[in-house]
Amino acid sequence: MRIAILAHEKFPHRAKTALGVLRYTDDEVVAVLDRDNPGRRVAEFVPDVQDAPIVESMADLVGRDRDGDGDVDALLIGISPIGGAFDESWRADVRTALEAGCDVISGLHYFLGEDEEFAALAADHGCEIRDVREPPEGLSVSRGVADEVSAEVVLTVGTDCSVGKLTTTMELARAAREAGHDAAVIPTGQTGIMIEGWGTPVDRVVSDFAAGAVEEMILETGEDHDYLFVEGQGSIVHPAYSGVTAGILHGSMPDRLVLCHAAGTEVIHGYESFALPPIEEYVERYESFAAPVRETEVVAGALNTADLESEADARTALDEFATAIDGPATDVVRFGADEVLDAVI
């Protein structure tokens, strides 16, 4: 499939979904839409993901299909404001995509398929709107039995949102597979679902069913693999999202935890009046919170050092982080996941 990724004004650092898809998708990314940087390329900003041209709008991509085979199969919404609302400045791009017969894939809380104009356009032009954050029917409460599967369950947990839980999950699963293990990812959020092509958006599930939604995914896959790498969400100290984090932590009943952090982060993103507790505390917080349901341990750390230019600085930050969590740590993108894999599996 050939996809375009919408990431206006947020690419690359505030375009978490766009980056995740660029890094891990098997699809071909034909362009990134960013009206702030038309004419440039992804590789100028992020060297280690799939490269693509940056264009101003969807209109730059459609209507030029001289060979008639379609230039773009789908437009993927690659950014998400806090709250998951739809930004009306994106409407023209979505409209243009649908009018050209492109599918639209979105992980927003605002379901594009329920937008009257978009629904009508999709029907008229025979294309599909896929709201991946729409949870499946038939979810229910957790039964507290996720630990009964034969797979070892590894959950990524974070000091905040957007600190690298998805990336760490993907890299650890990949490293485990490369080491000869049968490892699968349990996607719990929009980006993971877009990459893996399945999963349940736990943050969009009825809150009573959050733990149950994770449990169900683990029960469905846990006999087919040696390791399940569960994509964590939010943070146990987050003013808005701690409930989602708690549901995933208890629902997944993990054997091991990997603590993710972005170097230099000191306050909750978007909630700057809330300071992050010291890293040391997080280990105790996650283990202690999990314990009444499942005894588990933070066995390794993943530090996002993208903001540190020099490798020496990154290594220093990693050392400090490893000391704070009293375990091995790596930047899974910069230095690879192998350094912590032994601790994790």
Added chain:
Amino acid sequence: MRIAILAHEKFPHRAKTALGVLRYTDDEVVAVLDRDNPGRRVAEFVPDVQDAPIVESMADLVGRDRDGDGDVDALLIGISPIGGAFDESWRADVRTALEAGCDVISGLHYFLGEDEEFAALAADHGCEIRDVREPPEGLSVSRGVADEVSAEVVLTVGTDCSVGKLTTTMELARAAREAGHDAAVIPTGQTGIMIEGWGTPVDRVVSDFAAGAVEEMILETGEDHDYLFVEGQGSIVHPAYSGVTAGILHGSMPDRLVLCHAAGTEVIHGYESFALPPIEEYVERYESFAAPVRETEVVAGALNTADLESEADARTALDEFATAIDGPATDVVRFGADEVLDAVI
């Protein structure tokens, strides 16, 4: 309003909603439906709530209206299985109610208004189905600002589900009002909403919005009262519901906590392989979990001693509980809330 309460096979001890409504509603309860105990009365089982006859089915209540003023205005579903499903053995009662023009009030996760047969009957007979667990439109994520209201916020938290958080909330608010304070209840679950006539069912909200739903209720009412008593849900150690608990704890940013427990409970109800941690630990768990968002303190305890027949045993259990939480404690039903009110307000 004259209401009938359905509580088949669960009355009284597994009929939490029925009991809460019998204890606190301003409406007249004309009967409780319990096919296990027809011919008996509520007062034989529970002495300190509104009394009413127990009947076998809705058919015993309708069709006898000789004076033509209607015998029952509404049927209220007073029990809820784990998961909030609809028990098909109740269908005849709901059908009979709707055919007789009674409204039906339900807090189940299964929305009766979306049941084809019930929806058609309600339309045919001009009556209303009120699914109180259906959350309002327009909810969003918490902004982390509930502490900005002028009211003092008191949240009930629990060692498990069904240990008395609603009862404690209602009794504390009542005691505060009797002591001359302007106190309001923030209802977060089906029973509280049925009693108070407003509120948001936080366990039914999109999990990303759980904290935000509580915050919104506090912001809406927090300037109009001196005290807000927030109905807590679940427990921080619950395998299925901890996410809801976490969302309410962080979203409400409470000034004070009241820990609720049922004497003698040693395992999570319905999840008997999970032991409750020692009471002492809960104080630390709740305070520590809240701290990164809001420093708060467990200032008092509420112990449900209904299972202890002798008052001496109840007093002993209370003393032990007070020692464990290192604060004042009472059974709000048996001994009144006044004993802890000073610590709470």
